[in-house]
Amino acid sequence: MPEEDPQETNPELPPAPDSQEVEALGLSTVHLRLYRLLYELRDNPPTMLEIRAEIADESGSSPAQTDRRVRDLRDYFSIDTVREGRNHRYKLRGWDHDRSNGLRRALSRRTRAQVLAPQRCAQCGRTPIEHHVVLVVDHKVPRHWGGTDDLENLQPLCEDCNSGKKAFYGAYDEYTEEIKAAAEHEEPHGRIGELLKAFRGDWVPSELISVVASMKQYQDDWQKRLRELRTLGWQIDSKKKKDPTSGRFHSYYRVKHWEPWPEGSIRAEISRLERRGRQ
Template sequence: MIDDSAGHGHADGSGRPLPLPGSEELQTLRLPARHEKLYNFLYERRSNPPTMREIRAFVAAEEGEAPAQTDRRVRDLRGLFHIKTVRNRRDHCYLLAGLKGSELTGIRKPISIRLRAQILSPQRCAQCGKTPLDHGVLLAVDHKVPFKWGGSDDANNLQPLCEECNAGKKDYYATYVQYADEIRAAANRDEPLRRIGELLKAFNGGWVPSDLLGAVASMMQYQEDWQKRLRELRALDWVVNSKRQTDPTTGRSFAYYRVETWQPWPGGGIAAEIKRRERLKRIK
């Protein structure tokens, strides 16, 4: 049982109350029927927030919906409501805490059929390599950088994952939920090198998976050589280490990076400062 004053007070920090299920205020938000049913479930469970497993079970029993669709509806509701991720024993729970401000954007539009077909066209999971024809897996469109962390619906931030890899990634990324604000801030930086550096700093010396680094580096514009940008941090006297780790289930090897020491960003442009230091080294 979790006692959270925001849930019992029906308001977030800005003082906007949660609309009652079936109320006129809720109707003005024009939630699709399935989203409204999910909202009602979360509202009734504010004093005992459900886990994602419980949410999926509820929706499956009511609508027969696949887990990936349910996860997307939870993300959709976060465009309108504050839904906190809290800990209860060993599980992550989802607490409906309040209504967002007057700048509401409404329910996020689903990915278009055309874009979905484009992302799934390789017909192969980007992580384990399994295919629907050879292995009978179901593929889903995955956000490399989660939407709630500032990830976009652009093609550069999307990839095909099988349901098993997609679920495993969500569980893995859930371990970094406390860094969500920092990751979102890093993804919104103008320069790719600054995005990479801020993401490394956000993990407080912890190991950052290379796929997340690459995706954040490419948030504003695709960066084919983001590893070169990463190496350039050393020119600014940053100490960045790397390691490779093999997934015992797939046999695939993945790269991870962490920053041991970092320095303040230069006052001018980062690229200009790196070139200046490289010229000084050549002169010496």
């Protein structure tokens, strides 16, 4: 009796690097080498430093290129970021559950047309006609952070802004699991607070807080929600830092002390404490 193929009995397992499914993706040689490494070490997941060292030895890739290629693979595969002490290990799970047979689920033509209809980059304002830029459909909340294909999570960005955004968010991929956990909180105060806690006292950029605060519903006043955490006894520092490239100032926040969440509604408890303070 022929031996049973575990890949056929459990389609959730990652496909072998030399399988027809992986070959059909048309990945580059470096992407394939990176996938093979994650596949071979899936029972003992490597850190990003180990991945960089392995890939750099063979291809001469810079750390930024290696990080980006890991993000590229997440278009097809589920790759978890697992915290181990101060390190983060990258564990290959299998096909991404939001894909079909490993192929990225394409947006419909109608959806793409709706998103790109403004014909203007939502970030820099440039247009294809006036500035000769190419617009792409961008996920406001990255897919691997739990972002959906719903219209409210899509926007038109030019290729330059889209590339810059991916690089910015990619710098925080090591916090992927913590960000996804924070996003599950029902209230914006909880999403903001859990994100600050996840960084363990490190500075969190305001842009990232804004994204996580709005993951369930848009929050144009997330700064107020953050300040309201102090009513609960939280100690939160802030600072501004000038970007040497753009000359713009960016805000950062970190939590030095936090309190357990109240039973019931956070919003209701904050309102109660504010009323008591006024009295």
